[in-house]
Amino acid sequence: xxxxxxxxxxxxxxxxxxxxxxxxxxxxxxxxxxxxxxxxxxxxxxxxxxxxxxxxxxxxxxxxxxxxxxxxxxxxxxxxxxxxxxxxxxxxxxxxxxxxxxxxxxxxxxxxxxxxxxxxxxxxxxxxxxxxxxxxxxxxxx
Amino acid sequence: xxxxxxxxxxxxxxxxxxxxxxxxxxxxxxxxxxxxxxxxxxxxxxxxxxxxxxxxxxxxxxxxxxxxxxxxxxxxxxxxxxxxxxxxxxxxxxxxxxxxxxxxxxxxxxxxxxxxxxxxxxxxxxxxxxxxxxxxxxxxxx
DNA sequence: GTTCCTGCAAAAGCTTTGCAGAAGA
DNA sequence: TCTTCTGCAAAGCTTTTGCAGGAAC
Numbered sequence: 001x002x003x004x005x006x007x008x009x010x011x012x013x014x015x016x017x018x019x020x021x022x023x024x025x026x027x028x029x030x031x032x033x034x035x036x037x038x039x040x041x042x043x044x045x046x047x048x049x050x051x052x053x054x055x056x057x058x059x060x061x062x063x064x065x066x067x068x069x070x071x072x073x074x075x076x077x078x079x080x081x082x083x084x085x086x087x088x089x090x091x092x093x094x095x096x097x098x099x100x101x102x103x104x105x106x107x108x109x110x111x112x113x114x115x116x117x118x119x120x121x122x123x124x125x126x127x128x129x130x131x132x133x134x135x136x137x138x139x140x141x142x
Numbered sequence: 143x144x145x146x147x148x149x150x151x152x153x154x155x156x157x158x159x160x161x162x163x164x165x166x167x168x169x170x171x172x173x174x175x176x177x178x179x180x181x182x183x184x185x186x187x188x189x190x191x192x193x194x195x196x197x198x199x200x201x202x203x204x205x206x207x208x209x210x211x212x213x214x215x216x217x218x219x220x221x222x223x224x225x226x227x228x229x230x231x232x233x234x235x236x237x238x239x240x241x242x243x244x245x246x247x248x249x250x251x252x253x254x255x256x257x258x259x260x261x262x263x264x265x266x267x268x269x270x271x272x273x274x275x276x277x278x279x280x281x282x283x284x
Numbered sequence: 285g286t287t288c289c290t291g292c293a294a295a296a297g298c299t300t301t302g303c304a305g306a307a308g309a
Numbered sequence: 310t311c312t313t314c315t316g317c318a319a320a321g322c323t324t325t326t327g328c329a330g331g332a333a334c
Contacts, residue, residue, distance in 0.1 A: 021333060023289065042323080057291040062324065064289095082224050082298070082323065096261060107260035114271075115257075118249035119238060121278030129256075130270040136263030149303065163308060165314065184298080199316040206314095224298065265314070 006034050018071035025056060029064045033074060033088040039095070039104040042081050079104065079130045094129040100138035107131075148176050160213035167198060172208045175216060175230040181237070181246040183225050221246065221272045236271040242280035249273070 006014070011030050015022055032048055033040070040048070042061050049056055065086055068074035077085040079097050085104060087095075094109040111127050153172050157164055159240040174190055175182070182190070184203050191198050198213070207228055219227040221239050227246060229237075237253040255267050 021288065023333070027289070051266060055291075058323095059292080059325085060290055063291095078220055078222055078224075080220055082220075082226075084224075084323085096256060098262060098265075099267070105260070105264075107258050109256060109258045114251060116236060116249050116251045118247070119273070121281060122247075122273075123276040123281055124238075124273050125241070125275040126273065128272045130272065131261070131264075131266050131268065133267040134265040139263060139265055163313065165308070169314070197316075200298095201300085201317080203314055207315095226298085 014073060018073060020071055022066055025053065025060050026064050026067070028053060028056075029061060030068065030073070030088075033086060037089065037106075039077055039085040039087050041085055044085075045086075077104065077128075080132065092127065094131060096131040096133070096135070098135035098138055100134050100141075103135060105135060122140055156215060160215060162209060162213055166200050167195065168206050170195060171203060171261065172197075172210065172215070172230075175228060179231065179248075181219055181227040181229050183227055185225075189227075190276055207269070218247065219270075222274065236273060238273040238275070238277070240277035241274055242276050242283075245277060247277060 008027070008031065011027060011034065012022065015026060015030065018033075020026065022074070028049055029045060032045055036048065038044070042058060042065070045061050046056070046058050065074060069076055072090065073088070075087045075090050077087055077095055079085065079095055089106065089118075092109075092111050094107045096105045096107055097103075109129055111129065116126075146221070150169070150230065153169060153176065154164065157168060157172065162168065170191055171187060174187055178186075178190065180186070184200060187203050188198065188200050207216060207218075211218055211228075214231070214232065217229045217232050219229055219237055221227065221237055231248065234253050235252075236249045238247040238249055239245075240247070251271055253271065256269075
């Protein structure tokens, strides 16, 4: 799936438009998500930013992510395991988790064409499609 | 969604066919899942069986569920929150979680008709569709 | 100057593990 | 009899909370 990295100014604008107070930590977390489209865990974000910001705490990462989720800038992915993952790509798309390498891949799927039965009168806010199996890379490595 | 309750003998057979050693606790957990199609949490199973089996421990419930999952008799649902839910209905169907009451509803969806792009060469083992929003009951209560 | 954020420590909640006694086959 | 299960206590993880100092506006 294609995506464009956003410039630092645009990330700043994104936060400002959402009425989120700017801070060094928040910008860095957002920048990390933008530069590392791997649906990272909190741990991965923490380790990825630790060298640059040694004082950064996981609490702040959690706080920041929750703020970004509330603002709609980030989506949380709860696909297996009891460990949340975070996605800056808020377009509707599916997620595939490889049982071998643990990586999560995006894929295209047209959720608007779904024919469903049994949700008459229900208000749907979010839709998620999660697949799991073995990714093409790990299939080859067999 | 319709379903048929299974008789106690059939539950016994189910376990035997999967080469799972019979025990009072395992039968009761399986029976609870069969009689309570609410995609219960471990806590709900524990509370539901506590009166009948006061000595039952959560460890045993976890052990039993993991055994049943391995045998393919039960499916785990990880839809939001850090709390697993368990489903004895292993047919392919979607899950809707109500943000208001917390209940999880089944709905029909034909996953075989999905048109997806980006998973060439991937081996898909599981497919899950998770919706969330407000269920019809909670919409009315507004 | 006021409001809100950061980060430490502690707590909370779900799940797994180690192990001795008990139950299933 | 031999294997496997149960259930207690403890530990392991992820995530949240309380709060004092600090940064943003």
